[in-house]
Structure formats: C-alpha cells, structure tokens
Amino acid sequence: MTITDTTVTSDTEPPAGGACEDGHGHGPHGYSQQKDQHLKRLRRIEGQIRGLQRMVEEDVYCIDILTQVSASTKALQSFALQLLQEHLRHCVADAALKGGEEIDAKVAEASAAIARLLRT
C-alpha cells in the first residue's frame, strides 16, 4: 500500500512538486524505507503515551511520570528534526533548483515550522 501511494503520487505530480508534496524525493523504494522508520518511531511514542496512562492509573510518583513525559517529548522532537531535515534536503533544495520566488516561500514556511517547534 505504501508503494501504491507513492507510485500514484509520483505519477500524478511533477517530480519536484511531488518531492515536495510528500516531503521526499527518492521515489518509491527509498521513500517507503523512510516512511517505515517514521512509523516505527511514532508507534514507539504511542507506546510511551500508553505507558504514561498506566503510570497515572497505578499512582506512580509524579516525578517519575514527569521523567517519562520528558522522554516522550524528546522522542517527538527527534521525529520532527528528522522530518525537517528531509524537508530541507528535498523540498527546499528542489525549490532552489526551480528558481523564481518559490524558494522564498519554502524557506519562510520551514522557518515558521522551526519557530513553532521552538515555542513548544
């Protein structure tokens, strides 16, 4: 299903635009690998959040719960950094190659996303 999605994407969109819409520019195979890594990370984080629910239900000491919250927040930020790096590598670089004003829009958009990550 991953491969189908990706094929469809790359069939229906111009390469650079497509690279930008799905945030990747590697075509089906390389892309589905990154996608699997992202999903693994997110499933691990989902497990950490369920672990937090158990900790609350079992009246675990607040400070130990806070330590687990910090770990989950750090894991979410590492995921965001990975996604951002791929975005800069593919979408922002593609916009630079296209030339014109798109690069300014892409850089402003990425900077706003970085600002949102910093503010949280």
Place this chain on the structure above:
Amino acid sequence: MTITDTTVTSDTEPPAGGACEDGHGHGPHGYSQQKDQHLKRLRRIEGQIRGLQRMVEEDVYCIDILTQVSASTKALQSFALQLLQEHLRHCVADAALKGGEEIDAKVAEASAAIARLLRT
C-alpha cells in the same frame, strides 16, 4: 477501577507520605477527579500520535505533520505542568510542614524535573 485504586492507596499509606507518593493530598474523591483529568489528557495525546501515523501513511505534506507534532508536544508539556503544579502544592508543601531536611531533597528533585522538561 480508578476509584478502587484510589481507595486502596489512601487506605494503605500515611496521609503525608501518601500525598507525596501519589503526588496528591486530597483523598479519594478529589484525587480520582484529578486522575480522570490526567487520563483524559493522555488519551487525547495518544489520539494525536495515532493521527501522526495516519498523516505519514497518507503522505501528508511534511510541514503539516510538523504542525501536528508541535501541538502534541505542547499538549505533553501542559500535562507535565499540571502534574508539576500538583506536586509543588502537595508533596513540596507537605515536606515544608514536616520540617527537617526533606524539603531540600524535594525541592532539588522538583528542580531537576523542571530542568529535564526545559532541556527537551
């Protein structure tokens, strides 16, 4: 089940120690209310993380995924702040009333937890 847990907790622990072990000092009723609120928050965050998995599977644009990551991180930090406030109100305040050196240990422990939240 929440109520059962809580009753057990408050039956088996000395008030101040219990207040500190479970991070609350309000006895079964008030406590089970806080607990339900914490679990509601965490279930909402778990839903956000599953939403992130769907976004990745559906090749949603990176920047939109990053926006959702920022929202989830913010929600985790609000949960942490709520937990920390209850901890300061009950555990740290109880330690102050007990006197002796426990207050220094509790304050050092809370400060370390705040530092971990800031570092992420």
Place this chain on the structure above:
Amino acid sequence: MTITDTTVTSDTEPPAGGACEDGHGHGPHGYSQQKDQHLKRLRRIEGQIRGLQRMVEEDVYCIDILTQVSASTKALQSFALQLLQEHLRHCVADAALKGGEEIDAKVAEASAAIARLLRT
C-alpha cells in the same frame, strides 16, 4: 553595598515575607553570597552577548553564531533554574509554613513562571 542592601532588607521586613520579597531566606551573609553568584553568571552572559555582536560585525559564519546563541540561551536557563530552586526552597516553603491560602497563590505563581520558561 550588597551587604548594606541585604542588612536593610532583613531589618525592615518580617522574616517570611522578607524571604519571599527578596526570594531568599538566609539572612545577610548567605544571601549576599547567592547574589554574587547570580551577578557573576549574568556578567558572563552579558559577555557572551557582546561576543555575538563581534561575531556579527566580523561576518562569522551563521552556524557558528547559532552555536554561540544556543550557549547563551542555555546559560540564561541555568540562571533561571537556580533562581527558581531558591524561590521554591524559601518562598514556597515559607508560604506552606504560614498556612492559609498563600501556598496556593505561590504555587500558581511559580507554575506560571515555569510555563513561561518552557514556552520560550
């Protein structure tokens, strides 16, 4: 002059209130020591900010400037954590001993300050 200030402070304010107004409860000597440490930290941070100005004037590479900004931000947050720990140790603990509703106000105030540090 530090010592004069502190003497005046501890002469003119009730111990607990004074502890809370100046954020310390150790009396002149211990207090002036903490104060000197805080000023040393802040002068070092001021030097880092002037260093950033030199880096900009000398066209230093952006990434190296960003590394120095991260160091200055970290130094500011360590200062804030030190101040917060003393505040919890003295003002919040004093409010707990006083009893009444002041502890709720102090904890809410400290939690709001922690939230502001996290949001930045």
Place this chain on the structure above:
Amino acid sequence: MTITDTTVTSDTEPPAGGACEDGHGHGPHGYSQQKDQHLKRLRRIEGQIRGLQRMVEEDVYCIDILTQVSASTKALQSFALQLLQEHLRHCVADAALKGGEEIDAKVAEASAAIARLLRT
C-alpha cells in the same frame, strides 16, 4: 566600519562561497542592512541582561526576574530564527544550485544547529 568590513568580505570571497561564509548573499548594501538589524537586536538583548543584573542587585522579587529572563531567552531565539532563515535562504539554496554533495553537508549542518536550539 560595517560597510568597510562588508566590502572587504565581498572583495575577497567568491559570490556563492562568500554568500555562504557570511551567511548572506546580497552584496554589501543589502547585507549591511541585515547586519545593522542583527546588531540592534543584540544590543537590545545586552541591555536586557544588564537590566537583570540591576534587578538582582536591587533584590527584585524572583518571579519578576524570571519573567525578564523568559523575555531575554525569547529575544535570543528570535535572533537565532532570523539568522537561520537567512542561512537557509542563501547558503543552503546556493549549495542546492551548486549541486554535488555540498547540499547534504549544508542540510546536515543546519539540522544540527536547529537541534541545538531545540535542546536549550
């Protein structure tokens, strides 16, 4: 003096490389404008840090000092975001145009800088 520096820079470096070394690609005039803005921001932050020293000397209430620390941290991060946006716009975009492996190095370097900003 700003202008002299900048002229020297642009005389002695190839346009793209120069754009990347000084993190700007606008040539002397546009560049000296950005530089002046950066220096204005940094002087304002330096003033805030001196303000913090006065607050400590005058025994201002901890919570009010913490509020000022949060403001200074926010100002430092806004400066970092501005610098980062210019870096992405000029250095990273130039690397993309040059082609080859430089873009990967530049993106990895920028991502590491973003990670350092997030960790503080």
